[in-house]
Structure formats: structure tokens, C-alpha cells
Amino acid sequence: MASYDYTMNFVLCFLFKVNHFPGSFQIGRKDRLWRNLSHMQAVHSRREFDFVPQTFVLPADFLLFKRVFDEITDTKESKWIIKPVSIANKYFS
Numbered sequence: 001m002a003s004y005d006y007t008m009n010f011v012l013c014f015l016f017k018v019n020h021f022p023g024s025f026q027i028g029r030k031d032r033l034w035r036n037l038s039h040m041q042a043v044h045s046r047r048e049f050d051f052v053p054q055t056f057v058l059p060a061d062f063l064l065f066k067r068v069f070d071e072i073t074d075t076k077e078s079k080w081i082i083k084p085v086s087i088a089n090k091y092f093s
Helices: 006-015 030-043 062-075
Strands: none
Touching: none
16 A cells, blocks of 8 residues: 655645636636626726726627627727637637
8 A cells, every 4th residue: 555645745735836716717718707897897987997998798798799889880990809708618618
């Protein structure tokens, strides 16, 4: 029967960094991040969170996105950033 080396486990704890915490997906996924920032804007004020660009989570916000897209593209040159919700997911679901 092999014995477990607790000393080695203790040393490894100091060598590795923890990069996941409970609930970290709330800020790690773009759609969840926007949901939380949107909630914070509603609770506090939009002025406190004016660094966040207008964001749309599709398909839920499609009609709002289409209205804003049509208004902005008619008046000036605009650039849009499109990102899948979960790029780490093989099928982008």
C-alpha cells in the first residue's frame, strides 16, 4: 500500500494559482457579464456604469438591436463587435 505524500501536496498548493472561483462564470461569459452590469445600472445609475457600451444579447434582444442598428447606420459610419456567448463551447451554445 503506497502512502500519500502530504508534503508534496502542500508544496503544489503554493506553486499553482487558482483561476476559478465559485460563480466566476457570472463575469466570464459575455452574456452573464452584461446581465449583471445591466442590473447594476438599474440599481445604482447608468452614470456610474457609462464605460459599458450598449450591448445586445441575441436572439432575445433582436428587435431592439435591429431598431438601434437601423438608426445608427443611417446617420453615421459605425462599427459593431459581434462575439459568440461562449467561445469555449465547441458548438457555441
